[in-house]
Amino acid sequence: xxxxSSRAPVIADVARAAGVSVPTVSRVLTGxxxxxxEKRAKVLKAIDELGFVPSAAARTxxxxxxxxxxxxxxxxxxxxxxxxxxxxxxxxxxxxxxVTITVVESTEDEEVGRAVSSVLGQSIAxxxxxxxxxxxxxxxxxIPASIPTVxxxxxxxxxxxxxxxxxxxxxxxxxxxxxDLGHQxxxxxxxxxSRKEDGRTTGWxxxxxxxxxxxxxxxxxxxxxxxxxxxxxxxxxRPEVTAVFCGNDEIAMGMIRGICETGRSVPGDVSxxxxxxxxxxxxYNPPLTTVRQDFCELGGRAYRMLEAMLQGRPTNKYSSIKxxxxxxxxxxxxxxxxx
Amino acid sequence: xxxxSSRAPVIADVARAAGVSVPTVSRVLTGxxxxxxEKRAKVLKAIDELGFVPSAAARTxxxxxxxxxxxxxxxxxxxxxxxxxxxxxxxxxxxxxxVTITVVESTEDEEVGRAVSSVLGQSIAxxxxxxxxxxxxxxxxxIPASIPTVxxxxxxxxxxxxxxxxxxxxxxxxxxxxxDLGHQxxxxxxxxxSRKEDGRTTGWxxxxxxxxxxxxxxxxxxxxxxxxxxxxxxxxxRPEVTAVFCGNDEIAMGMIRGICETGRSVPGDVSxxxxxxxxxxxxYNPPLTTVRQDFCELGGRAYRMLEAMLQGRPTNKYSSIKxxxxxxxxxxxxxxxxx
DNA sequence: TTGAAAGCGCTAACAA
DNA sequence: TTGTTAGCGCTTTCAA
Numbered sequence: 001x002x003x004x005s006s007r008a009p010v011i012a013d014v015a016r017a018a019g020v021s022v023p024t025v026s027r028v029l030t031g032x033x034x035x036x037x038e039k040r041a042k043v044l045k046a047i048d049e050l051g052f053v054p055s056a057a058a059r060t061x062x063x064x065x066x067x068x069x070x071x072x073x074x075x076x077x078x079x080x081x082x083x084x085x086x087x088x089x090x091x092x093x094x095x096x097x098x099v100t101i102t103v104v105e106s107t108e109d110e111e112v113g114r115a116v117s118s119v120l121g122q123s124i125a126x127x128x129x130x131x132x133x134x135x136x137x138x139x140x141x142x143i144p145a146s147i148p149t150v151x152x153x154x155x156x157x158x159x160x161x162x163x164x165x166x167x168x169x170x171x172x173x174x175x176x177x178x179x180d181l182g183h184q185x186x187x188x189x190x191x192x193x194s195r196k197e198d199g200r201t202t203g204w205x206x207x208x209x210x211x212x213x214x215x216x217x218x219x220x221x222x223x224x225x226x227x228x229x230x231x232x233x234x235x236x237x238r239p240e241v242t243a244v245f246c247g248n249d250e251i252a253m254g255m256i257r258g259i260c261e262t263g264r265s266v267p268g269d270v271s272x273x274x275x276x277x278x279x280x281x282x283x284y285n286p287p288l289t290t291v292r293q294d295f296c297e298l299g300g301r302a303y304r305m306l307e308a309m310l311q312g313r314p315t316n317k318y319s320s321i322k323x324x325x326x327x328x329x330x331x332x333x334x335x336x337x338x339x
Numbered sequence: 340x341x342x343x344s345s346r347a348p349v350i351a352d353v354a355r356a357a358g359v360s361v362p363t364v365s366r367v368l369t370g371x372x373x374x375x376x377e378k379r380a381k382v383l384k385a386i387d388e389l390g391f392v393p394s395a396a397a398r399t400x401x402x403x404x405x406x407x408x409x410x411x412x413x414x415x416x417x418x419x420x421x422x423x424x425x426x427x428x429x430x431x432x433x434x435x436x437x438v439t440i441t442v443v444e445s446t447e448d449e450e451v452g453r454a455v456s457s458v459l460g461q462s463i464a465x466x467x468x469x470x471x472x473x474x475x476x477x478x479x480x481x482i483p484a485s486i487p488t489v490x491x492x493x494x495x496x497x498x499x500x501x502x503x504x505x506x507x508x509x510x511x512x513x514x515x516x517x518x519d520l521g522h523q524x525x526x527x528x529x530x531x532x533s534r535k536e537d538g539r540t541t542g543w544x545x546x547x548x549x550x551x552x553x554x555x556x557x558x559x560x561x562x563x564x565x566x567x568x569x570x571x572x573x574x575x576x577r578p579e580v581t582a583v584f585c586g587n588d589e590i591a592m593g594m595i596r597g598i599c600e601t602g603r604s605v606p607g608d609v610s611x612x613x614x615x616x617x618x619x620x621x622x623y624n625p626p627l628t629t630v631r632q633d634f635c636e637l638g639g640r641a642y643r644m645l646e647a648m649l650q651g652r653p654t655n656k657y658s659s660i661k662x663x664x665x666x667x668x669x670x671x672x673x674x675x676x677x678x
Numbered sequence: 679t680t681g682a683a684a685g686c687g688c689t690a691a692c693a694a
Numbered sequence: 695t696t697g698t699t700a701g702c703g704c705t706t707t708c709a710a
Binding site: 010011012022023025026027029030032054055057058059060061062063064 | 686687688689690
C-alpha cells in the first residue's frame with residue numbers, strides 16, 4: 001500500500017529517498033556532471049520507485065532555454081495541416097523539443113490575440129506558423145520580432161524565413177498537361193485563399209496567358225466537399241467546360257460526384273484535377289489526377305530552419321519544395337478529341 | 340527601429356516602467372486584489388507598450404494549479420482522432436485551459452515512457468487519453484493514479500472514467516440492416532484493433548449469432564486504404580461474398596475501388612458499409628453507407644468529465660454516445676434478390 | 679491599497 | 695565528486 005502521496009513527487013523527495021543532495025539528483029537527471037556510480041544507482045532507484053518526473057515548468061524557468069516549440073495553425077484536422085504539423089513534430093521531437101499547437105479560428109483581433117498570447121505565454125524557444133489561410137497570416141503579424149519564427153506557406157513572401165511549397169509551378173504543370181491533352185482552356189475552382197491570391201491560382205492564370213488561352217472567371221468554393229458537389233452540378237450543364245483544376249482534392253472529389261449525379265462522366269465529359277494528393281485520392285472512383293504535396297517534408301524543413309535560427313546558424317530565407325503532378329484517371333482528352 | 344530588446348519583457352520590467360512594485364503588476368494581471376485605478380492604468384499601459392506576456396512556466400510554478408490539459412493520442416491526422424482532439428480542445432479552451440497533445444507511436448516501452456513523461460513533465464492539471472489503438476491503451480496504463488485522467492474509447496472498460504462511443508450497438512444495427520436487405524451473412528474487415536476485440540467486431544459477431552447466421556472469418560486490414568483495395572480485389576473473386584462491413588470508411592473506399600477494378604459493381608454485386616462517416620464518405624462514388632460517429636462531441640464529453648473531476652464534482656463512470664447508421668448508396672439487396 | 683519577503687521545482691556557479 | 699547558495703518569473707502571504 002504505497003497509497004496516495006497526495007502530491008506528485010519533486011526532486012527533493014528523490015534526494016531525501018536516495019540520501020543525497022538535490023543538485024546531485026539534478027546531475028543524474030541532466031547528465032551535466034559526473035556522479036559516483038553508487039549514488040547514481042540510488043538516485044535512479046528512488047526516481048523509479050517514486051515515479052518522479054521532472055517539472056518542465058521549473059526546468060524552463062531555471063534553464064532559461066525553453067524546450068518547447070509553438071505552432072500556430074488555422075486547423076488541425078485537414079489533411080495538409082495535420083501532415084505539416086506531423087513533420088514539424090517529428091523533427092522537433094528528435095531534437096528533444098516538445099511541440100504545442102494552438103489553433104486560430106478567425107482573423108478577428110480578439111481571437112488572434114488569444115491564440116498568440118496563449119502560445120507566447122508558454123515560454124517557447126521558437127515558433128512555426130502555418131500561413132495556409134487568413135487566420136494564420138493574421139497570427140504571424142502579431143508575433144513579436146524577438147521570437148525566432150519560421151512560417152510555412154504556398155507562396156514566397158517577404159518576412160520571416162519560410163518553408164514553401166511551389167504551388168505556382170505545380171499549377172502551371174497541371175494546366176500545361178490539360179492543354180496538351182487537347183482542352184481549349186482550363187477552369188479553376190479555388191478554395192478560400194490565404195491572401196489576395198494563392199500560388200495555385202497565380203500559376204493557373206499565368207500558364208493560360210502564356211499559351212494564349214482564355215482565362216475563365218474564377219469559381220469560389222468553401223472548404224467543404226459539398227461546395228464542390230454544387231459547383232459540379234452547375235458546371236455539368238455547361239458543355240464548353242471540359243477541364244477543371246480544383247484548389248484541393250476534397251473539392252475535386254465533391255465535384256466529380258456532382259458531375260456524375262447529372263449523368264455526365266469524368267473524365268469522359270469533363271476532366272477534373274485536384275491538388276494535395278489526399279490519401280484517398282488514389283482510391284476515388286475514378287482515381288484522382290492531382291498534385292502531390294509533401295506536407296510532412298514541408299513541416300520538417302520548417303523545423304530545421306527554426307533549429308538553425310535557434311542555434312544562431314545562418315539559414316536560407318526560403319526552403320522550397322516542388323510538388324509533383326500525379327497522373328491517374330480523372331483527367332483525359334476532351335470529348336471533341338474522342339468523337 | 341525598436342530593435343532587439345534582447346530578451347522578452349518580464350514582470351519586473353513592467354513594474355519599473357509603470358513605477359509600481361512587482362506584486363502590484365501581478366495583482367492587475369490576476370485580478371486577485373484591488374488596485375487603484377491610477378496604478379492599474381499605468382500598469383496596463385506599460386504591459387501594452389512592452390508587449391509583455393506572463394510566463395506560463397513561472398506562473399505554473401508559483402501558482403501550483405497548472406492550466407494545462409494533456410492529451411495522449413496514437414495519431415493526430417486521422418479523421419476520428421483529429422476530431423476528438425478538436426472536441427477536447429474546444430471545451431478546454433472555453434474554460435481557460437490550454438491543451439497539449441503528445442503522440443505515442445508504438446507500444447514499445449521506451450516510446451510509451453517518453454510520451455507519458457513528456458506530458459507529465461509539463462505540470463498538467465489532468466489528462467485525456469485516446470484509447471483507439473494499442474499505443475493509447477499502453478500509455479493509459481503508465482499514467483500514475485494521482486493524475487486526474489479520462490479516457491476515450493469505442494468500448495466500455497473498467498478503469499478511469501471514459502467517454503465512449505457505443506460501437507457495438509452501431510455494428511449490430513449495420514448487420515441487421517444488411518441482413519434485412521436479404522444478405523445471407525455479412526463479412527467483416529477490421530482495422531487494427533485497440534485490444535483483443537473492438538466494439539465494432541463484437542457487435543458484428545453478436546448480431547450474426549443472434550440471427551442464426553454463419554460467422555465468416557474476420558479479415559484483417561491495416562490503416563491504409565491500399566489494404567482495403569487489396570482485400571476488395573480478392574473478395575470480388577468470391578461470389579458468395581455479398582455484403583462487407585468495414586472497420587472504417589477509408590478501408591471501405593479502398594475496397595470499393597478494388598472491387599470496381601475487377602469489373603464487379605457496388606452495390607450491384609457487393610454491398611459495402613463503412614464506419615465513422617468520414618467527411619468524404621457522402622461524396623464517394625457511390626456515396627458510402629456508413630455509421631456516423633460524433634467524435635467531436637465525444638471529445639467534448641471527455642473534457643467535461645475531466646473538468647468535473649478537477650473541480651471535485653462527481654462524475655459518471657461512462658458517458659456514452661450511440662452512433663447512427665447513415666444509409667446512402669453503397670449497400671443494397673444481394674444479386675440473388677435482383678435477378 | 680501597497681510593498682517587502684518568501685517560495686514554487688529546478689539548474690548552475692561556486693566551494694569544499 | 696559532492697553540497698551550499700543563488701536565482702529563473704511569478705504569486706502569495708504578511709505588514710504597513
